[in-house]
Amino acid sequence: MNQESVDIGARLDRIDRLLAQIAGELAGAATHAIFVDAGYLYAAAGRLVTGTEDRKGFELDAQGLIDALVDCASHVFPHSRLLRVYWYDGARRRIHTAEQQSIAELPDVKVRLGNLNANNQQKGVDSLIRGDLESLARHRAIGDAVLLGGDEDLVPAVEAAQDFGARVHLWGIEAPEGLRNQADPLLWEVDTQRTLDLAFLKPYAARRTVVTFDDAVVPRPTWDDVHFVGKRVAATWYSTKGPETLAALLPGPYLPGPVDQDLLIEAEALLQYSLRAQPDLRRALRDGFWEHVRTLFPTPDSAPEAGPRG
Template sequence: MNDVQPSGPIDLTTIATGIERTNELLTRVLAEVATTPSTHAIFVDAGYVYAAAGRLVAGTEDRRAFELDAEGLIEAFIDKARMIFPDSRLLRVYWYDGARRRIHTIEQQRIAELPDVKVRLGNLNANNQQKGVDSLIRSDLESLARHRAISDAALIGGDEDLVSAVEAAQGYGARVHLWGIEAACGRNQADPLLWEVDSQRTFDLDFCKPYVARRTNPCQPEPYAEPGAAPGGVEAAGRVEVRFVGAQVAARWLAERGREALADLLPGHPYLPGPVDQELLVEAEGLLGISLRTHADLRRALRDGFWEHLRAQY
């Protein structure tokens, strides 16, 4: 059997040129991959958050008995993720909740209007139990991981049914980090879920307390006001006044910390780091004489006024 011989002389120059071009292409691809920022997303099972935070802070899982400052809590989650994933950018926050016939409640509408937040709704049955939320979480986690849209997923929940969602995302190379809320007693997250994730983190009472407040009348919620609050309470504090107070606090903050601190703060717009947000809230409540803890619309106006003043000074 005769070996097949080449029909002509081998052109080493052509081969060398081809190899050089291939190496250049690989170099560009590797450089692009190296400079592409990692991306993370936060997946929040609202039913778990309400139940766990309510039990921990207010002593009950009944949503009618307490108010949750969802906006403030979401911003706290975003701020925590920014610290944990310093070299990663946020894709968005997914907020999973239940609603009758999947029609947004007023509170869910407000959450959906927040920047970088997407509300996904399952159904509520006759016993006010969520149906279909776990499948929504799995669908989003798997899809984002499959398309390489995220490298890390912070999952806030505790149901064992979420194990399949974690496995699906990990199968496409994403890392899944389970975040939970401290249990009043025992555990509020399933063991198989804890075993499956890449890392775990628990938020304690001090973290959750600013975002939960008991209602004075569970059947007919009323605005909460601190003792000695100004006449008219929260109802008398309009968005314009609260926005103006936000600007006042910003002026004091800038005078105390200077422009270097401002330059560090601006890249995070429209979000404030947790300590700055809490400082703003406490100082504003002192100036107004009322509590804003359970009034997301007024807290949003407060932050708007704070940012508006700071950005005008840069």
Template sequence: MNDDLAALTASIESTNELLRRVLTAMDRTQSAPQSTHALFVDAGYLYAAAGRLVVGTEDRRAFEMDTEGVIAALIDKAALLFQDSRLLRVYWYDGARRRIHTAEQQAIAELPDVKVRLGNLNANNQQKGVDGLIRSDLEALARHRAITDAALLGGDEDLVPAVEAAQAYGARVHLWGIEAPDGRNQAEPLLWEVDSERTLDLQFLKPYVSRRATVAFEAAMARPSWEDVRFVGAQIAARWLAERGPEAMEALLGEQPYLPGSEDQALLVQAEGLLGYSLRGQSDLRRALRDGFWDRLRTVR
């Protein structure tokens, strides 16, 4: 009898010990923080560096980029590097006139797990405010423990404060760059501050970047005259009126001389398609385009 009781007691103690180990392991698993990473893409750097590497030019008008494919490839690369970590999202930083999305930027914003953040573009098509947006997001996410790792694709020295801010809250910042055909396309102070660095090479980017076939034709075209552009503006106004009707025209005329941002962007895109010529950064021709548009609507009225 005593032997049976002793065996039963030993069995219970063994079971209790096993249960304690299971509960301890579960407690450790539940208390361990979930690793989370996010990607921060400076689109200006990506376009310039990838264009230079793959097709030999930084001019966005000279090549096309499969942005959806690039973003998917970046997500896959991060999944390999940050194993046992979940993706928070991809932050895509770019510039736009008056911070109004272009058609391409709208398409990117509609992709799953992607957040588009826009700075401004000045008269020379230079981004303004993008570095500040990156710093704000990096710092806020690190401060709230929303991320443990940040993959930053960029090269500007102005990003150093963003890196330092995130690291101050315990996040690790990993700098991704693009292979430079000659020299280096990332600032040394930025390289010094990050926790690790990696380079995306030609083989990685080549499937997503291709030269536009129409570039040679556009480059050879003469700059359109003021009257040519004004006439195109009138053509587009006629189409607009046929599609929208008199009531919409009256409402729009009430806004003149200000053309709402979405309408102005649509006008620009349609005009460039008709002209086969880029009007970006050419304020005089943009004025001619708007003049022709408004004049046509006023004449119909």
């Protein structure tokens, strides 16, 4: 073998080693992201684990479930790193509820909010998912996308990501009685499918404890009593949840459904009396809440609105 052949062989060896290095670096740079349609998650998990799709009827350990999803993805994509978890939900006027705020504060989690209409239906969530999926795939930020959802409207999002070379993996939640809770066109379009069963989800969802009060023992509180409790809850939330949470509710007087529910539950616990069938007392509660909030964030037109007394 002459020297020229030796030199060529050495150069080929170096090229092979360089290609192997590049392949290794590319493999090490593989990235995935998890996209969660919270509306689907709550409805499907609630029905499977607790028998109800009503969010008010059960509690979801979102942080624990997100950790479990991340861990599951790490086993499915062992040579890939997580970019982040995208959590899509709806909220009145796109104002974070306390629960959504706590989820947004988790590491590697991005909360995106669509709107809620008068029937508590999400609006704009599918377009948010499509925008993120398409953008991340187009910029080669991810190679694999885990999509936890079931709506047929997500098909364009899947197609957009696939057009830029990303693989989309649809994860769903087991439906009771063998029924389906994911649209067939969505199942047909994705690259792979996985079902999260009852054993996976059971640790993270539980029926909400219903507290009952004996109205025969505890007398009906006065309007002033409930009004004071409303102010007290506002003061407590200012200290525990932070001023930003209360400021986000302004200008009022509307309270998002989940916030109004939290206010009611906390007030009933303090009063030891059910306000569920007491519209005048619930008005007193909200009036007291808003009166204190507006003293914390005064504006020229923030004079409290007087409510009925009884």
